[in-house]
Structures are given as C-alpha cells and as structure tokens.
Amino acid sequence: MSLLRSRELILAFAILALLIAIAARFPGFVTPRNLAKVFTDTSPLILLALGQMIVILTRCIDLSVAANLALCGMVAALLDGAGIPLPVILPTVVALGAALGAVNGLLVWKLAIPSIVVTLGTMTIYRGTIFLLTGGAWINAHQMSDAFKAFPRAMILGLPVMAWIAILAILGVAVLLSRTPLGRAFYAVGGNPHAAVYTGISVGRTQFAAFVIAGALAGLTGYLWVARYAVAYVDIAAGFELDVVAACVIGGIALTGGSGTVAGAVMGALFLGIIKNALPVVGISPFWQMAISGAAILIAIAVHAASQRESGRIILRQAEEQA
Secondary structure, three states, X not given: OOOOOOHHHXXXXXXXXXXXXXXXXXXXXXXXXXXXXXXXXXXXHHHHHHHHHHHHHOOOOOOOHHHHHHHHHHHHHHHHHOOOOHHHHHHXXXXXXXXXXXHHHHHHHHOOOOHHHHXXXXXXXXXXXXXXXXXXXXXXXXXXXXXXXXXXXXXXXXXXXXXXHHHHHHHHHHHHHHHOHHHHHHHHHHHOHHHHHHOOOOHHHHHHHHHHHHHHHHHHHHHHHHHHHOOEOOOOOOOHHHHHHHHHHHOOOOOOOOOOOHXXXXXXXXXXXXXXXXXXXXXXXXXXXXXXXXXXXXXXHHHHHHHHXXXXXXXXXXXXXXX
C-alpha cells in the first residue's frame, strides 16, 4: 500500500499508461529513437523544473525563469554575432542567469518582498531589456555561427548533447539535495523556517542560493534553446514559466515548500513533454492541445490536493485513537 502512495510511482504508471495508449494507435511514437527525441525536446523543461523545484522547496516561486532564459539566450546570440567563441559564451550566460536569479534572491531576502511579486516584476524587466538590446529585432539562423548552433545537437552515444546536459543536471541536483548541507537547508527552510533558524540556518541566504541556482540553470537553458532552434527574439519561451510550475506541481513538489523530489520534478516534466509531443501526432488541433494540457495540470493538482487532505485525516485519526 505504501508503494501505491508514492507520488513518483503513480506518476511512472501514468506515463507508462499514456505511452501504451499512444502506442496502440501510433506504434512509431514509442520507438527508442522517437523517445530519445521526446526526451531531448523536454530537456529545457526538465532543466527549468529542477531550478524551480529548489526555489519552491524554500517556500518561494520564480515566475521570471522563462524571461531569464530569453534574455540569456539573446545575449548568447549577440555574443556569437560579435565573434566571441562558444567556450566563453557558455560560462558567460550561465553567470548572467545566476546574476539575474541573484537579483530575485536579494529582493526576497533583504526587502522581504513576496517572491511572486518580485519575479513578476523582474519578468517584465528582463523581457524589456531584450527589447532595449535589439529594438525588437530577431536574430536568425544565418546570423549565427555553425559552431554555436551545432553544440546542442552534437551526438554522443546516440543522444544529443542537450539531452546529456539535462541528465547531468538531474544527477547534480540530486546530489546537491541529498548529500550536501545546502540541500538539507532547502528542505529545512521550506518545511519549518522557524525551526530552521534555531538550527543556525539563514532562511534568507538559503532562499537567495535557491534563486541563484535556478537562474544559472535558466541561463544555460537560454543558450541551448536559442542554439537548437536557431532563432532569438523578445517573446521566446513566452508563457513557459507556467509549464515549469505545472511540471513541479504534477511531480508532487508541494507549493507550501519543504517537500518534493528530483524524480518527481523530472517525471512531471516528462509527463507534460509526452503530452505535448503526442497530441500533434494523434491529430489534435493546437487549440485543443492547450485545453488538454491545462486539464491534465488541473487534474494533477486536484489529485495532489486530495492526497494531502487524506494524509491530514489519517494523522488526525491516529491522534484521536491515541488520545
């Protein structure tokens, strides 16, 4: 019974059932080659969901991740156009993303402004900065160098570099959360900030670190996104922040903080990625695709809320029995 209560296991069964249902009509969708493509397509969502999960663990939320991605991606394209080599561009955009995340973290930490308000504001600022840098102009494939575009698509052991970067990020975040004091601090701050203070953990500094990590991942994803799709513009990844939050919620990351796993965030992203890749295959119109994706998110949230309510009842019943 405990296995059936595992959010990750239930999500794994849901993904398996989804793949079986799709394969019943379109067997080609579940070939190893196509599944590798689906994973690669979902890699940006996985990278951002990992960062968002860390932020949510600390009882905050970052709605500026997509704008951060867009600004870092545009800066990467501009640097490439200026002749800067890729080994310099990559650390630069990661550092830029981390700096943008640090802005969010500082405002939340030092001014005690709610994170949703801070990141709504910076989201607009980051998008506006792209317009100021480019005047609204696009940077297209013919304006990018071959090396800039080729790196995320280079194949290693049958998978593109972009997918390998997502896998390394998954492993890195898993080690961070399970094996380091900072990882334990994220859970402690989200679980009970008052108790965390008594154990010597700085709530503000921990939340600041979470925003910096999420920003760095967004900066890295910005380059990967722009290089893979070979285009950069102001509205790139517009609205993607909602998919990122949805992936975390579907994966069982508690919006109240302190609870969630890397496996849950990854499977939540994969669940959305499979739906978004499968719906065009089965001939669903783009308008219905949005509705179906939204319905899947609402159902996941409802199931999560119901499971939390049930847990509360069990705890209450146990307390009554002991009394």
